[in-house]
Amino acid sequence: MTGVGVEVLGVVAVGIGAAAVLFASFHALRKAGIEIPRWLLPAGIGLAMVSYSIWSDYSWYGRAVDRLPAGSEILLVGHKKQAWAPWTYVFPVAVRFAAFDPATIQDDSDGVRHGQIMLFERRGQTLIVPQDFDCQGSRIRRAGADWTTADESDPAFLRVCSGARG
Template sequence: MFFELIATFAAGIAAAGLALIAGHLSGGRLPRWLTPVLAGAAMLGYAIWSEYSWAARTTQALPEGVEVLLTVEETKLWKPWTYVIPQTTRIMALDRASVQTNPDAPGIVLADLYFFARWTPPAKRPQLVDCANAARADVSAAALSNPSDAAWRRAGKDDPLMEALCTS
């Protein structure tokens, strides 16, 4: 976040510098208010670009085998442009390399989910998935030793995790 703040200021300073150079080259015919307006527009433009490109930059940085299952787009009152083009603010990804099965618990799959949200550190949440019953549960010590002790939640067939792990 700190580096993005620095980059925002740098964009404003660069735009102001270009406006000052253009004003000098035009022999002073450009209005003086143009410099702060261009600096502010550059800062706002960079901030908007940074917000909208966050999801693409995050997904491109994911390692091989990590698959994006779900993206959440939101609109915010204080960001009126998001009503025109909603902004992706959260991502759920599945680490395919972490998928495991247990011969003692047939039909139960263990997988790691990663949750990414703008301005928050990523979170890893292991999940148990019961494809036969279309259910999922957070992993706990009790659930790992005996999957019937897990706190199972129903998941619809359109659940992205069910679709990724249970369709063959």
């Protein structure tokens, strides 16, 4: 099941749980003589489902970071504003990030360092991208590509090559 499928299943489960709790509560209130408007049941279920969806969107980044290997560092975080969620125009939601595990750094005899960049995307697959770093020559080589000049502000280059250049 994909990430979207799991989310839909979670929203449906929250809806069913909210329906059970609200139905039992409203039934008890009616037995006690308190009349509850019938529209409150579907409104409460809908509110629970929307609340869960918002919580899931905003907590995804923190939950994903918590699952990273110990010592991993976040390189970049991408935020997005979504038309179907107007509150994201005020509080953009994290939808992707790049992380680096320093334990993956390996040195070659020719001075090239190898590392793995982890790319995470909300509702997408996680990618592990191996990269080579020539710290002395300020170059990066992505898997299956040629050497390119490293941008001195590239967070992966800065992290892998910190202390490696002489």
